[in-house]
Amino acid sequence: MEKDTTIAEEVLCKSRILAIKDTSDILCGKWKIFILGTLLVTGKMRFMELLHTIDGIGKKMLSKELHDLELNGLIHRTEIKTKPITVEYQLSKQGKTLSKLIEEMITWGSQYRKDLLNLHEKKMNTEI
Amino acid sequence: MEKDTTIAEEVLCKSRILAIKDTSDILCGKWKIFILGTLLVTGKMRFMELLHTIDGIGKKMLSKELHDLELNGLIHRTEIKTKPITVEYQLSKQGKTLSKLIEEMITWGSQYRKDLLNLHEKKMNTEI
DNA sequence: GAAACCGGTTTCCGATAGGATACCTTTTCT
DNA sequence: AGAAAAGGTATCCTATCGGAAACCGGTTTC
Incomplete structure (x- = not known):
C-alpha cells in the first residue's frame, strides 16, 4: 500500500x-522571453520593429530566436508582398497560452524588487 | 493628451x-528552477540528497547554484552539528513566493506536450 | 549610379557556462 | 591504518552562446 x-x-x-x-x-536563451513578451503586448510586429524595440538584441540573435520560436509553434511569420518586403511576426494560439506564465513572471519580478527596496529601507532605518 | x-x-x-x-x-542557468522545484515539493533537503535527486547535476554546479539562490534570498542554508556535519536547504519565505510561477511552468509544459501529441496523432490519422 | 531600406545570413571571435576529476577536512567505522 | 561519508573547493577543459561587422538580394529614392 x-x-x-x-x-x-x-x-x-x-x-x-x-x-x-x-x-x-x-x-x-537570453531573448526568447522578451520577444514573446513584446509580441504579447503589441500583437504584431515587423522584424525591424522588434530589432529596435528589444533593447540590445542584434540581428543575428533576433533572427535565430524567431526561427526557434516558429519551429516550436509559438509564433507565426507572415511575409507581406510590399516593396521592399515586410515580414510580420505574431504569437500563435499556442504562443498566447504563455501569457499567464509571462504575467506571473512580471508579477513576481515586480514584487521581488519591491521587497528588496523595503528590506533596504528597513536596514537604513535601523542604522540611523 | x-x-x-x-x-x-x-x-x-x-x-x-x-x-x-x-x-x-x-x-x-540550467539548474536553479529544478533545485527550487525540488525544495518546493520536499520541504527540506540535504546537499547529498539534492545531488542524488536532481538528475544529472554535479557537485560543482549544485554548490554554485545553491550559493546564488542563497545570495538572492530564495533559500536558507542550515548547518546541523552532527558528525559528519549535515546541511539542510529549504525555501525561504521569499523563495516560496515562486510556487505559483513554478506551478504555471508545470501546467504549461504539460499542456504543451499534450498538444504536441494530439497534433502528431491527427497527422497520423490523415496520413492513413 | 549611389545610397538607403527591408530582412536577413555568414563569418569570426571572445566570454562564459557547465562538466569531469581530483582534492580537502573532519569524524566514524572496521 | 585505511576507507568511507558529508559537504564542499580547485583546476582544467571544451562546447555553446552570443556579439560585431560584413555581406547579400531586391527595390526605391535621390
Whole structure:
C-alpha cells in the first residue's frame, strides 16, 4: 500500500519535472522571453520593429530566436508582398497560452524588487 | 493628451520588461528552477540528497547554484552539528513566493506536450 | 549610379557556462 | 591504518552562446 503511493508519487514527480524542463528548454536563451513578451503586448510586429524595440538584441540573435520560436509553434511569420518586403511576426494560439506564465513572471519580478527596496529601507532605518 | 498616455504606457512597459528581466536573471542557468522545484515539493533537503535527486547535476554546479539562490534570498542554508556535519536547504519565505510561477511552468509544459501529441496523432490519422 | 531600406545570413571571435576529476577536512567505522 | 561519508573547493577543459561587422538580394529614392 505504502509502496504504491510512493511509486505513484515518483511518477507524478518525474512528469512534473519533465514539464518544467520542457518549459525552460523552450524559453531558454537570453531573448526568447522578451520577444514573446513584446509580441504579447503589441500583437504584431515587423522584424525591424522588434530589432529596435528589444533593447540590445542584434540581428543575428533576433533572427535565430524567431526561427526557434516558429519551429516550436509559438509564433507565426507572415511575409507581406510590399516593396521592399515586410515580414510580420505574431504569437500563435499556442504562443498566447504563455501569457499567464509571462504575467506571473512580471508579477513576481515586480514584487521581488519591491521587497528588496523595503528590506533596504528597513536596514537604513535601523542604522540611523 | 495622447502624448501623456503613450509616455505613461512606455514607462509601464519598461517596468514590466524590467520585471521579466529580474525574474529570468534570478532563475537563469540550467539548474536553479529544478533545485527550487525540488525544495518546493520536499520541504527540506540535504546537499547529498539534492545531488542524488536532481538528475544529472554535479557537485560543482549544485554548490554554485545553491550559493546564488542563497545570495538572492530564495533559500536558507542550515548547518546541523552532527558528525559528519549535515546541511539542510529549504525555501525561504521569499523563495516560496515562486510556487505559483513554478506551478504555471508545470501546467504549461504539460499542456504543451499534450498538444504536441494530439497534433502528431491527427497527422497520423490523415496520413492513413 | 549611389545610397538607403527591408530582412536577413555568414563569418569570426571572445566570454562564459557547465562538466569531469581530483582534492580537502573532519569524524566514524572496521 | 585505511576507507568511507558529508559537504564542499580547485583546476582544467571544451562546447555553446552570443556579439560585431560584413555581406547579400531586391527595390526605391535621390
